[in-house]
Amino acid sequence: MGPNQLQGGPIPSSSVVFPSPATRSPLPRLPQIQAMADLAVAPTDLFGEPIEAHPPWFKPEAFLRADFDPDAYVADLRSYVPLDSLANELRSHLAALRAELVGLINRDYADFVGLSARLKGVDAAAARMRAPLAELRDKVAAFRAAAAAALAALRAGLEQRAAATAARELLELLLDTSHVVSKVEKLIKELPTAPSDSSNIQAVSGDKGYSGNANTPPNVEAGTDVRETQSILLERIASEMNRLKFYISHAQNLPFIENMEKRVQGATKLLDGSLERCLVDGLQHRDGKVIYNCLRAYAAIDNTSSAEEIFRTTVVSPLIQKIVPQNYAKAVAGVSSDELEDDYEQIMQCVEKDCKFILEISSSANSGLHVFDFLANSILKEVHLSIQKGKPGATSPGKPKQFLKNYKASLRFLDFLEGYCSSKPVVTKFRSEPAYADFMRQWHVAVYFMLKFQDIAGGLDSALTTTITPVGMHENQTKPETLLLKQSIKLLESLQACWSDDILVFSHSDKFLRLSLQLISRYTTWLSSGLAARKASDGSSNSPADAEWALSVPVEDFIYVMHDVNGVIAVEPLKELLPTIMNAMIGVIVKRSNEDLKHLKGITATYRMTNKLPVRHSPYVSGILHPLKVFLEADRIHYLSEDNKTNLLHGSTDKITAIYYDMVSEVVNVARKTESSLQRLRQGAQRRVGASTDASDNIISDTDKICMQLFLDIQEYARSLGALGIDAREIESFRALWQCVAPRDKQDTIQF
Structure with a gap:
């Protein structure tokens, strides 16, 4: 079908199917395609706005994800969307996709029509290119097979070479192990017969031995050279033994190593025994070079605890046992008390005199002996054991006074020991030792x-x-x-x-x-x-x-x-309790004053229905402030500060005056109400008999007489306040009291 046969318009969505060239049918005409494409236009509402194509739950972009799973998608939606609705939406979406495809084809329709014309002769050209490509593919496959075979042979050779190298290294390791074992056994056997004057060994001693100090006594004993020679050989044997342990750790579970196990154990036992004897001999003779070499040997075989224990039992223990008796029965009998202060003083002297030399040796620069801690694992440990055995009551909190004294003495002793530490890290190491923790644990401070x-x-x-x-x-x-x-x-x-x-x-x-x-x-x-x-x-x-x-x-x-x-x-x-205490005192004083204020109510009965007029203040007034006066004049009042006295005086008078005002206002109000009621009754009776109602205008009422008496009383009360140093005019409740009972012509000025 040539280009002249392609007539019509764009392809409709219903015909978007690409058949094979053999069955390809003529394309539909352009008017048909355009008519179907018009159907793909998005729908609009009455106002011309596009209607949402899909419901909110339908997300077309989900189909474009690389991990899209249709089964999971349907299972997720079917929980809240009917399958029919989902099927309808999928059909609608399929129709939209087809319409979109048609639109894309119609956009480049001319190129699509001319595609078949430009592909003329393509099959023949492809056939001509197929033969050289197949030949090239065969050559590449052959070369790949050859390269793979060469690589496999190379890898096999490398594996054989590595296996041979490992076998050779293992053989060398076994040979070195056997050689070191034989060398250690030989050197151990030479120990008893070592020459006493060997220039070679003396040279080694000058290079590696401890230089000593001014306090070290000269070695004048006959066996000094023998001890030094033995210590040098022991250090050498320890170095070899350390190398032997390294070899054995890298060749474990081999029959050859297992067969030498007894030889290694025997050599280790002989070395430990010889080292112990040499170190004990050096400690007894205070031979600094021998001790130095022995400690280096112990450090080489990583057995510092044995050296620390030997020094504890050989040097420290005899000294401490002389100070702290180990027989508890003697301590109970009174031969020794549970106080430790004097014992610590003697122990510190012994440390300074008899233990300082080994502390200096172990802390010498570039010696490699910093791994030892004789302070904690020898001295402090022995002191702890001696206290436990000889003076167990010294650490008992049941005697608090003695316990505290011993505890503080122990802290001073620890400070003394820490004085031998050359740096802060050394102090930290000393405090981290188990012996230090055990020593502190015995003091039950809690x-x-x-x-x-x-x-x-x-x-x-x-x-x-x-x-x-x-x-x-x-x-x-x-x-x-x-x-x-x-x-x-x-x-x-x-x-x-x-x-x-x-x-x-x-x-x-x-x-x-x-x-x-x-x-x-x-x-x-x-x-x-x-x-x-x-x-x-x-x-x-x-x-x-x-x-x-x-x-x-x-x-x-x-x-x-x-x-x-x-x-x-x-x-x-x-x-915050001070105001409460003050209020408690004020409350009692006010309560006592209320006993006299209660007599105020008798004024009403005194002047009701009588012609009696008040001429002086009532007797109860002098007793209102009497409790306050008595309180202020007591002997113990000088224990209060002046500020507290002032607060007590003002607080009491303020509350008493406030209560005074409440009682006076109540009496006056009741009197006025009563008089008003009586006056209404009297006027009603006079009107009934036709008498004149003006006869009582010039008569002083009972309320006026009561107010006159109360006015005299509050003036006396004001004078009593003045005697205590209080100005009544400054009390708010007194001013209200004055306004309540004072005559009209005196209400503006308070005078008493």
Whole structure:
């Protein structure tokens, strides 16, 4: 079919099928294609806006993902979308895709039509190119097979070479192992017959031996050269033994190594025994070079613990046993006490005199002996064992005073030992040793603190459960800064005990601080409970035990309480109790004053229905402020500061005056209401009999007489306040009281 046969328009969506060339049919004409393409136009609403093609749950872009799974997609949607709806949407989407494909074909329709014309002769050209390409493919396959065979042969050769190399290395390792074992056995056998004067060995000694110090005594004994020679050989044997261990670790589970195991164990045993004898001999003769060489040998075989144990049993243990008896029966019999301070002093002298030399050797520069810790694993360990065996009671917290003394002496001893540490890392290493941890573990400081906690806290609690008692009141009258109450004194003693040198353990200072705060809190609770019960004034059996003291003491004793609180104020809650204490005293004074104020109500009966006029103040007025005067004139009032006295005076007079005003206003109001009722009754009776109602206009009413009497009373009350140093005009409730009873011509000016 040539291009002249392609007539018509674009291809419709229903015919987007590409048959083979043999069955290819003529394309539809252009009008048909255009008519079907018009059907693919997106629908619109009444306003011309495009309608959403798909519902929200249908996402066409999901089909474009590389990991799209149709089964999972359908299973996910069928839980909330009917399958019919899903099928309809898929058909609609398929139709849209076909329409889109038609549109793409119509866009480049001319090129699509001319495609068949340009492909003329393509089959023949492809046939001509197929033969050389097939020949090239065969050559490439042959070359690939040859390369693969060569690579396999090369890999096989490399594997054989590696296996041979490994076998050779293993054989060399076994030979070296056998050679080292034989060499170690030979050197061990030479130890007893080593020459005493060998120039070669002396040269090695000069290079590797310990140089000694000024305090080292000269080696004048006959066997000095023999010991030094043996120590040099032992160091050499230890180096070989270390190499032997390295070889064995790399050739484990081999029959050859297993057959030499007995020989290695025998050589190790002989080396350990010889090293021990040589080191003991060197320690006994204080031979610095021998000790140095032996320690290097122990370091080489990584057996530092044996050297530390030999020094402990050979040197340290005999010295400590002379100071701390190991027989506990003698200690119980009184031959030795449980105090450790003197023992530590002697031990420190022995360390300085008899142990310092090995500490200097092990800490010498570039010696490689820093791996030893004779301080912890020899000296401190032996001291710990001696205390456990000879003085087990020294670490018992059941005797707190002795325990603390021994514990502090032990800390000073540890400080002494740390003085031999050359640097901070060495101190850290010393403290990390198990011997150090075991030594500190024997001091049960937590148990000691609990005992002291019970003693201190229990003493204060016992004091707070008793009635408050002034202590040394007469002796301390000239010293108001001294605490007065037994409870306050006990609190201060308890706080001082927490931080005294005889009780405090610095490592538990946080716990003692917590105890101090608990003591203050307990004292504060005791005060607040009592003040709350006093304020309630019920005195019932439901009151807590802490409140009984406040219900049974006179109010004057609260002066002591306020004085002591000012003396021991340390926290804010305790300071906040001062106003409460002041209010408790003021409350009692006001309550006593109310007993005299109650007589005020008798004024109404005195002047009702009588012609009597007031001429002087009532007798009750002089008793209103009498309780306050008595309180201020008592002997113990000097324990209050001037500020507290002023607050007590102003607080009491303010409350008394306020109550005075309430009672006066009540009396006046009742009198006026009563008089108003009587006047209405009187006027009604007069109207019934036809009498004149003007006869009583010039008569002084009962209310006026009551107000006149009350006016005289408050003037006297103001003068009483003045005698106490209080200006009544400054009291707001007094000004209201004046306005309540003063005549109209005197209400603007307060004069008394």
